[in-house]
Amino acid sequence: MPENNSRQVNFALVQITTEQLDLSMDLYSEEKPVTMSAGLDFGIQSSQNLLKVLFKTTFHQENIPFITIEAGCVFAIDPESWNLFCSEEQGFLTLPKNFAGHLATLTSGAARGILHSRTENTPMNRFFIPVSNIDEMIPGNLSLPLNSEA
Template sequence: MDKKPQKIGFALNKVTTEQFAIIEDAYCDGGDISLETKLGFGADVDNKMIAVFTTFIFKCNDKAFLIIEAGCHFNIKDDAWEEMLDDEKKSLTAPKGFIRHMTVLTIGTARGILHTKTENTSFNQFLLPTINVAEIIQEDTTINF
């Protein structure tokens, strides 16, 4: 991408809970708890939207017991969309700083969904930790159509 938009106008359009599951039989009190994190990105060319998906899987002794995947779908202003779009390659390349920002918003959204879905249960003790997104996203993100 030769040119990068200096200022990207965007708005949160929709929040989705892609997955949510509590697998009580897989939870083992006092077991080894771990957290797996995944990120995903998508684009809707017709509506000029970028979607960010975060998946968190809490495991006890390597068995998943709490799963959440949340998505945030962002409308992108026309001028910024056109600057990021590569019609020839049928792709969109978003600057790393912008993708990081949208990812932080999506992780925070997942954190809120997790709290709401587990409120007043014993699983409410499992919180999403702070995540340094800059360590994960170190380059611009290209989404192919």
């Protein structure tokens, strides 16, 4: 498990969601190059110490998407670990970059599995979310407002 100030952070994956899955093979052309874009979003439900990570990726050609998938993972953070990140005086939950990156990597892996499962035995199964260093998408520690529930 990731550490914060040499203390172990305890958490559990409690839910995986498929927020969006659009598959439009009729928009795909063998002759055109394929590009990808990806993004992350984080939200909290502080009353239950829950953190949700959303990972979205789109495969497109000439800016026209033909595959879009957005998956989410909800993590329960134990109260002691939550308090390590929480600053009620400042009104923020601050996630260290390495911990946020770890949760984002788990979420991208879930999205990868969902895409594979939903396209298995179809021509679209050749498109997959590459294994990459997802935490590079996170520029630094993340501060999430405690009063904005996910």
